[in-house]
Amino acid sequence: MVRGENVVKEYRTGDQTIRALKGIDFRIDPGDSVAIVGPSGSGKSTLLNLLGLLDVPTEGEVRLRGEDVATLSDGERNRERKRTIGFVFQSFYLIPTLTALENVEMPRMLDRTPRKTRERATELLERVGLGDRTDHAPDELSGGQKQRVAIARSLINDPEIVLADEPTGNLDRDTGDRILDLFEELRTEEGVAVVTVTHDDYVAEAADRVVDLVDGELRGETARADGGGEP
Template identity: 60%
Template structure:
């Protein structure tokens, strides 16, 4: 999916206060490209992701998907595009507590005519992110990192054209984080576009291109310095825990760790 943002500004107004979240953002992302946007908390990363995912609209400027101005979509069309073409990975997971890991991953395809094929794909995706033995576990039986991996599987189950990931490795140890990033990277071989926002520079090392968002403005970043083979470690650049501490960052009571 080809994505562009032209002179995009986003402001939030509450009472007498106005917050400028994005300022004059210009961006073009090709189909099959893995782009990471890095920046500190509060820099506007999630706001930009929401605009690209049709969850919000810019105050000024234009966002296009495959050449179509997203503001021309009706509400029904926006919902259809989000469902059929975009996979989301949210920081808050968004899992349904009464469904198992397998069922949560399968939710976007619950109306498909071939439930066995959906179940098989969901199981394959969970295995790919290291949760092949957690298919029947409910969210309250999973740690934070495991929930995050379920959310990543759910984002990919519909074979979307675009995956938008907000801090995809935020609760993962080094080895699991690399597995997840490799899975996202492999999806670009099928012309899936991946946009990840993060404060963890190691994620950027798996990307085709890295952009830095500071105070709502985009600028190029040095991707080579962030490559996985550049000699740095996760512990050096932040985000992921050391190997061997899988899911220990915020493991929850009742969840077995891997």
């Protein structure tokens, strides 16, 4: 589904050039469960942005269904993101003036099926355990509840890939288990690929493939012994 070959990403800071990714190869297939681990500043967020079509590489290629994303216009990348990718941001990015339900609906606000959007958003909030918080504003929710709203929002467009930055970072273990179970259900029953950036060994152990990213380079990839993906 998504392939990267010899991917380099550089940023300019004043008169310096920072090379965040140093010629890495990667792939995400339908139904994959991948955890990206590594220390702060290793390039994990940069890689997540490339996978999510929020950025394009400085060198090398990122291909979505065989098409080089660098050849797409901004509008085309926006449409592909909406159609293909769900994001779970570590900072939530909930709109404070909207309810939990409206925040989940937000990516589909301009669609012409408001009734179906409302039904889908309600169902997703129930799946993440917030069926009784649909009319609450973000400032009426705990950090863990905001995280679950963000997770529900990432699923509103039935994405093919979910990209999650520390998806359990604000959750207690029981709630984190529920979210990981939901990701596993999406993966095994609906073929959704789930990619997490995490410092939590517990989350990494739940993934089929663990990618170790250090200083912009892939230092290793392991597959779970009970049937995970190929290394």
